Amino acid sequence: MKAIIDCNSFYCSCERLFRPDLTSKPVVVLSNNDGCIIARSDEAKALGLAMTGPYFQQRDLLQKHQVAVFSSNYNLYGDLSMRVMETLRAVMPSSSVEVYSVDEAFLDLDHIASGHYQEFAQHLRQTVEMWTGIRVSVGVAPSKVLAKMANRLAKKEKKKTNCVMVLEDGDHIEAVMKDYDVAELWGIGRKYAEKLRNHFGINTAWQLSHMPEEWARKHLGGIVGVRMIRELKGISCIPMKDPLENKKMISSTRMFGKPVFTIEELREAVATYVSRAAEKLRRQGCSAKVMDVFAVTNGKDGEKYAYDPRSDHRYVEMNHATSFTNELISYAMPLVESLFRPGHKYVKAGVILGEIVPDASVQGSLFDQQDPGRRKELMEAVDNLNFSMRNDVVKYVASGLKRNWKMRQEMRSGKYTTRWEELFEIK
DNA sequence: TCTGGGGTCCTAGGACCC
DNA sequence: TCTGGGGTCCTAGGACCC
Numbered sequence: 001m002k003a004i005i006d007c008n009s010f011y012c013s014c015e016r017l018f019r020p021d022l023t024s025k026p027v028v029v030l031s032n033n034d035g036c037i038i039a040r041s042d043e044a045k046a047l048g049l050a051m052t053g054p055y056f057q058q059r060d061l062l063q064k065h066q067v068a069v070f071s072s073n074y075n076l077y078g079d080l081s082m083r084v085m086e087t088l089r090a091v092m093p094s095s096s097v098e099v100y101s102v103d104e105a106f107l108d109l110d111h112i113a114s115g116h117y118q119e120f121a122q123h124l125r126q127t128v129e130m131w132t133g134i135r136v137s138v139g140v141a142p143s144k145v146l147a148k149m150a151n152r153l154a155k156k157e158k159k160k161t162n163c164v165m166v167l168e169d170g171d172h173i174e175a176v177m178k179d180y181d182v183a184e185l186w187g188i189g190r191k192y193a194e195k196l197r198n199h200f201g202i203n204t205a206w207q208l209s210h211m212p213e214e215w216a217r218k219h220l221g222g223i224v225g226v227r228m229i230r231e232l233k234g235i236s237c238i239p240m241k242d243p244l245e246n247k248k249m250i251s252s253t254r255m256f257g258k259p260v261f262t263i264e265e266l267r268e269a270v271a272t273y274v275s276r277a278a279e280k281l282r283r284q285g286c287s288a289k290v291m292d293v294f295a296v297t298n299g300k301d302g303e304k305y306a307y308d309p310r311s312d313h314r315y316v317e318m319n320h321a322t323s324f325t326n327e328l329i330s331y332a333m334p335l336v337e338s339l340f341r342p343g344h345k346y347v348k349a350g351v352i353l354g355e356i357v358p359d360a361s362v363q364g365s366l367f368d369q370q371d372p373g374r375r376k377e378l379m380e381a382v383d384n385l386n387f388s389m390r391n392d393v394v395k396y397v398a399s400g401l402k403r404n405w406k407m408r409q410e411m412r413s414g415k416y417t418t419r420w421e422e423l424f425e426i427k
Numbered sequence: 428t429c430t431g432g433g434g435t436c437c438t439a440g441g442a443c444c445c
Numbered sequence: 446t447c448t449g450g451g452g453t454c455c456t457a458g459g460a461c462c463c
Contacts, residue, residue, distance in 0.1 A: 031449035038445095038449070054448040072449085101445045101452095189443050221442065222455065251451060350450090408447090 003107040010103035011039035026067040033407045071409040121164040141167040145231035148186035177206040252277040253350025256405040260346040268400030287321035289355035293335040296348040
């Protein structure tokens with residue numbers, strides 16, 4: 001059996017942890033740049049606030065109902081996420097925990113005897129809440145897809161289910177699936193949902209589960225669709241992922257707080273993103289061989305916003321895989337030069353690192369001038385300073401000092417758990 | 428003039444997730 | 446005025462090879 005454990009309105013719960021006065025009040029958290037609403041508490045959902053709705057369009061409604069609004073505070077969420085995951089690893093055999101996202105983990109329950117799932121899931125839920133203050137919901141079922149379904153149902157009826165739903169018995173599963181909208185399945189997005197409904201008259205999970213595999217292969221993304229059908233039948237075929245796997249691609253991209261028109265500013269921004277991506281790369285002990293830099297323009301007046309993040313990009317394969325910030329920046333800058341077009345209004349830029357390999361297997365270059373050992377120490381020192389003090393306490397000049405383009409974050413809460421100077425105070 | 432079949436590798440793009 | 450960021454996996458199709 002598989003379980004998925006999922007934090008309830010995670011970002012909102014994190015904010016509330018340090019603002020107990022907001023318990024059972026509506027709370028929302030905004031995306032970077034304070035652009036969209038990306039998390040809503042139950043109370044905010046009840047007010048009819050749309051997920052990923054643009055903030056400025058809903059501002060009136062938010063004010064009218066005195067909703068507490070926060071800019072996203074990823075340092076805080078990341079730290080609390082780690083605590084939740086550590087709790088799971090303490091209660092479970094740690095190899096059976098797959099961290100799936102910042103607020104979710106799949107669990108392998110093979111060590112639990114049939115008939116004890118409910119009890120175990122409740123125990124998990126209570127332990128996480130007690131140790132971290134974060135409330136979670138648990139779904140248990142024979143496959144990941146069905147566990148996700150159970151989890152969603154548990155969340156929908158928190159009172160009735162006490163945030164846990166176990167789907168074990170065949171009749172129970174059938175009854176639930178007959179009533180479950182196919183569009184809400186994990187793995188069925190907007191496009192497939194439309195196609196299923198309009199072309200094939202499939203509306204429920206139950207109907208979908210009875211389609212032939214060959215049909216799924218043809219119409220539902222090939223092997224992905226076949227797996228979906230099997231998972232719905234309770235045959236687990238989406239494996240648990242190895243937690244030690246490294247990322248295959250690392251990126252850092254941002255909308256600008258204000259549009260950028262000059263190459264100097266674009267250079268600064270890209271150098272900053274390179275630094276950030278390189279940090280992530282070093283954190284997983286890897287180097288990258290290729291780099292892609294892109295910039296998104298906002299057309300001329302009246303023209304539709306071209307939201308293809310790769311619409312204008314340049315790509316370089318480096319002499320050898322590296323994770324040194326200065327080296328990566330020196331590869332990135334010529335890309336910016338060749339990308340930049342005077343007179344354009346840039347609204348976003350980013351960098352993507354690819355062909356990522358563990359440091360241990362990087363081939364040294366014959367023509368390397370600097371001693372890589374020394375540079376490694378330098379990078380570690382920089383990372384440590386930036387981690388323990390304040391972000392970007394040490395940075396490269398190329399990444400700029402003024403940073404006019406930096407994103408807006410007007411309502412960010414304190415980094416209560418990761419920065420001494422922002423420690424939570426009780427008076 | 429006639430002009431195969433099988434394989435691999437790469438990239439772009441589409442779909443999905445949170 | 447103002448619409449996020451960071452990923453994954455899969456397929457189709459082109460280029461190239463023998």
